[in-house]
Amino acid sequence: MKKKLVMIVGPTAVGKTRVSVETAKLLDTEVISADAMQIYIGMNIGTAKIREDEKQGIPHHMIDLVYPDEKFTVSDFKTQSGAIIEQLHLNDKIPVIAGGTGLYINSLIYKLNFSNTISDDRVRSELNQLLETKGKVTLHRMLESIDPIAAGKIHVNNAKRVMRALEVYHITGRPFSASNTDFRDESDDYHFVLIGLEMDRQLLYNRIDQRVDDMVSNGLIDEVMVLRAQGYGRNLTSMQGIGYKEIMQYLDHEITLEESVRIMKRNTRRLAKRQFTWFKADNRIKWIHVDPINIDQTLKDVQNYLSERGIL
RNA sequence: GGCGCCAUAGCCAAGUGGUAAGGCAGAGGACUGCAACUCCUUCACCCCCAGUUCAAAUCUGGGUGGCGCCU
Numbered sequence: 001m002k003k004k005l006v007m008i009v010g011p012t013a014v015g016k017t018r019v020s021v022e023t024a025k026l027l028d029t030e031v032i033s034a035d036a037m038q039i040y041i042g043m044n045i046g047t048a049k050i051r052e053d054e055k056q057g058i059p060h061h062m063i064d065l066v067y068p069d070e071k072f073t074v075s076d077f078k079t080q081s082g083a084i085i086e087q088l089h090l091n092d093k094i095p096v097i098a099g100g101t102g103l104y105i106n107s108l109i110y111k112l113n114f115s116n117t118i119s120d121d122r123v124r125s126e127l128n129q130l131l132e133t134k135g136k137v138t139l140h141r142m143l144e145s146i147d148p149i150a151a152g153k154i155h156v157n158n159a160k161r162v163m164r165a166l167e168v169y170h171i172t173g174r175p176f177s178a179s180n181t182d183f184r185d186e187s188d189d190y191h192f193v194l195i196g197l198e199m200d201r202q203l204l205y206n207r208i209d210q211r212v213d214d215m216v217s218n219g220l221i222d223e224v225m226v227l228r229a230q231g232y233g234r235n236l237t238s239m240q241g242i243g244y245k246e247i248m249q250y251l252d253h254e255i256t257l258e259e260s261v262r263i264m265k266r267n268t269r270r271l272a273k274r275q276f277t278w279f280k281a282d283n284r285i286k287w288i289h290v291d292p293i294n295i296d297q298t299l300k301d302v303q304n305y306l307s308e309r310g311i312l
Numbered sequence: 313g314g315c316g317c318c319a320u321a322g323c324c325a326a327g328u329g330g331u332a333a334g335g336c337a338g339a340g341g342a343c344u345g346c347a348a349c350u351c352c353u354u355c356a357c358c359c360c361c362a363g364u365u366c367a368a369a370u371c372u373g374g375g376u377g378g379c380g381c382c383u
Binding site for chain 1: 349
């Protein structure tokens with residue numbers, strides 16, 4: 001029998017945290033975060049990481065795993081969270097997975113096999129060299145000659161993805177597109193229930209604006225200053241996170257604080273939009289409306305859906 | 313009341329006779345080891361009316377609205 005899994009997804013600031021805690025309470029289980037930024041230690045305010053008092057005693061996993069300058073990939077996420085899921089199942093608990101990082105979510109429930117396509121820093125830096133010296137068009141042509149399918153799918157301007165495809169080919173000797181066939185195929189490891197939280201766009205945007213303001217008044221600048229003092233530079237993936245890169249720019253006197261806040265809000269809105277796009281493409285998601293004024297209704301809807309699907 | 317200037321997308325703004333740059337904001341989309349990343353697509357018949365012209369956002373006249381100065 002397949003193991004059960006409850007997944008709660010949706011854009012930033014819809015209220016995933018609240019709903020996931022309540023759901024976990026209901027199921028007497030634990031929460032696994034699927035968020036690419038909350039894995040970093042010391043990045044709390046800007047990532048809207050769940051606070052101790054919000055957890056209500058529910059254990060949370062996949063948070064605070066690495067330092068901001070450490071590498072962490074989807075593959076790491078898949079294996080580490082997979083182990084936790086297994087452990088919970090052993091204890092007869094149905095894990096609640098909550099997060100907004102679509103790729104992480106998909107790594108668990110779809111057939112994304114990362115095991116045969118490793119990464120190689122040497123190849124990577126060589127490709128970066130090539131990008132510098134020859135340019136993105138040349139890289140894309142290289143890809144075209146070895147893997148026309150992938151080249152057709154990846155835009156010339158998307159140098160990052162072009163390089164990844166080349167990297168995979170160089171390491172494995174097999175075209176990137178070869179491992180790309182069953183992207184949206186359902187994994188047969190789990191019986192999962194996928195819940196998407198949605199909210200009126202304008203309302204969500206207002207909440208985002210408000211949340212950014214709150215972050216700043218709750219000490220985001222100090223948080224970034226501390227990270228900066230610890231030597232974490234702007235080029236790190238972690239510091240590319242929204243809130244961090246903009247405050248860094250402010251601290252480096254490139255923009256005013258006002259401007260920084262404006263851009264943070266905009267970037268967060270764009271993130272939310274991209275998250276919607278990602279999840280909308282997945283027709284297995286049951287969308288549940290969130291009304292912040294009446295969160296109880298949302299919780300009720302979630303509960304009903306869970307019993308409907310035989311989880312409760 | 314008179315004189316002058318201006319009127320282009322939600323905002324900023326280029327274009328001074330040949331069929332509407334660009335930026336910002338928005339919308340849609342892609343995404344298999346950096347994913348809060350990276351990337352793609354998309355958004356106006358130029359205030360209104362009349363005229364000149366093969367052709368007008370661009371020229372002319374009138375109207376309307378705004379800004380400035382003067383009385």
